Amino acid sequence: MSSEFSGSTPLAAGTRSWPTGEQVMIGVFVAVPFLALLAAVPLAWRHGLSPVDLALAVAFYLVSGLGITVGFHRHFTHGSFKARRPLRIALALAGSLAVQGPLITWVADHRKHHKYSDRDGDPHSPWRYGHSPRALAKGMLHAHLGWLFETEHASARQYAPDLVRDRTLMTVSRRFGVLVLASVTLPALLGGALTRSWQGALTAFFWAGLVRICLVHHVTWSINSICHATGSRPFRSRDRSGNVWWLAPLSLGESWHNLHHADPTSARHGVLTGQLDASARLIRWFERLGWAYDVRWPDRRRVTGRRQDTP
Numbered sequence: 001m002s003s004e005f006s007g008s009t010p011l012a013a014g015t016r017s018w019p020t021g022e023q024v025m026i027g028v029f030v031a032v033p034f035l036a037l038l039a040a041v042p043l044a045w046r047h048g049l050s051p052v053d054l055a056l057a058v059a060f061y062l063v064s065g066l067g068i069t070v071g072f073h074r075h076f077t078h079g080s081f082k083a084r085r086p087l088r089i090a091l092a093l094a095g096s097l098a099v100q101g102p103l104i105t106w107v108a109d110h111r112k113h114h115k116y117s118d119r120d121g122d123p124h125s126p127w128r129y130g131h132s133p134r135a136l137a138k139g140m141l142h143a144h145l146g147w148l149f150e151t152e153h154a155s156a157r158q159y160a161p162d163l164v165r166d167r168t169l170m171t172v173s174r175r176f177g178v179l180v181l182a183s184v185t186l187p188a189l190l191g192g193a194l195t196r197s198w199q200g201a202l203t204a205f206f207w208a209g210l211v212r213i214c215l216v217h218h219v220t221w222s223i224n225s226i227c228h229a230t231g232s233r234p235f236r237s238r239d240r241s242g243n244v245w246w247l248a249p250l251s252l253g254e255s256w257h258n259l260h261h262a263d264p265t266s267a268r269h270g271v272l273t274g275q276l277d278a279s280a281r282l283i284r285w286f287e288r289l290g291w292a293y294d295v296r297w298p299d300r301r302r303v304t305g306r307r308q309d310t311p
């Protein structure tokens with residue numbers, strides 16, 4: 001590990017000018033996979049992607065993605081709102097469909113990330129190996145998905161004792177394998193039923209199962225890699241988290257990551273004018289239905305107090 005990452009001194013927040021090498025590296029890392037994906041879609045449309053596949057893929061993307069952002073992240077990890085029991089369990093199930101690990105492991109790792117963000121102990125910082133373009137390339141890969149292959153995860157008892165005590169949530173967490181199976185077989189069953197064909201089951205399995213999971217994975221992981229390497233930093237935080245506007249629609253509002261690190265319990269991450277935050281919108285609907293309560297909405301004083309330009 002590089003000495004630049006060692007020590008407990010927080011990294012200076014604020015805007016910084018980028019050396020060209022780093023900029024190029026991040027640009028390549030960001031652009032190439034997305035361009036490949038964009039190129040693949042029209043190609044695939046002519047070879048078996050039907051409107052049914054697309055509708056199922058979008059539906060499963062929203063259920064599993066919002067399960068992560070509203071459920072695993074804003075509710076279970078940070079307690080940005082309280083949820084009635086049926087909603088709490090539904091969110092645990094929906095988030096598990098994103099195939100990002102069992103609920104309690106996810107929450108423990110993420111709480112550890114906030115405790116040590118971009119310092120020693122952070123499970124996934126792109127700055128782990130230093131600041132040179134080469135070190136950053138290695139760090140981006142590590143923050144994006146390399147860290148998932150490390151055998152040591154944050155201790156559930158230490159970082160998520162509140163969830164360990166909940167027997168139903170423990171069961172959902174332990175039955176992760178069954179939920180993974182459901183996440184790939186449900187689209188196939190629905191695709192087959194809606195088109196009344198084996199071909200329809202197979203293409204739905206591919207698009208709404210596999211490709212959808214892949215996309216949810218990479219969008220979530222981009223918050224760990226891209227949003228800790230680049231983006232604007234209008235708010236004070238002790239790490240390198242940034243707001244990345246173009247990831248906001250796909251990440252359902254999670255890419256306003258600088259605000260999130262400045263104010264982790266806020267139910268809304270896109271707090272400034274024009275910042276899309278679909279997850280916050282859903283929390284608002286849950287609140288209106290009476291399913292969510294004690295929501296920690298940001299107010300003007302709370303937001304202004306965290307701005308970089310506030311003394």
Ligand SMILES: [Zn+2]
Nearest residue numbers: 113117241257
């Ligand atoms: Zn972060």
Ligand SMILES: [Zn+2]
Nearest residue numbers: 110114260264
């Ligand atoms: Zn968080």
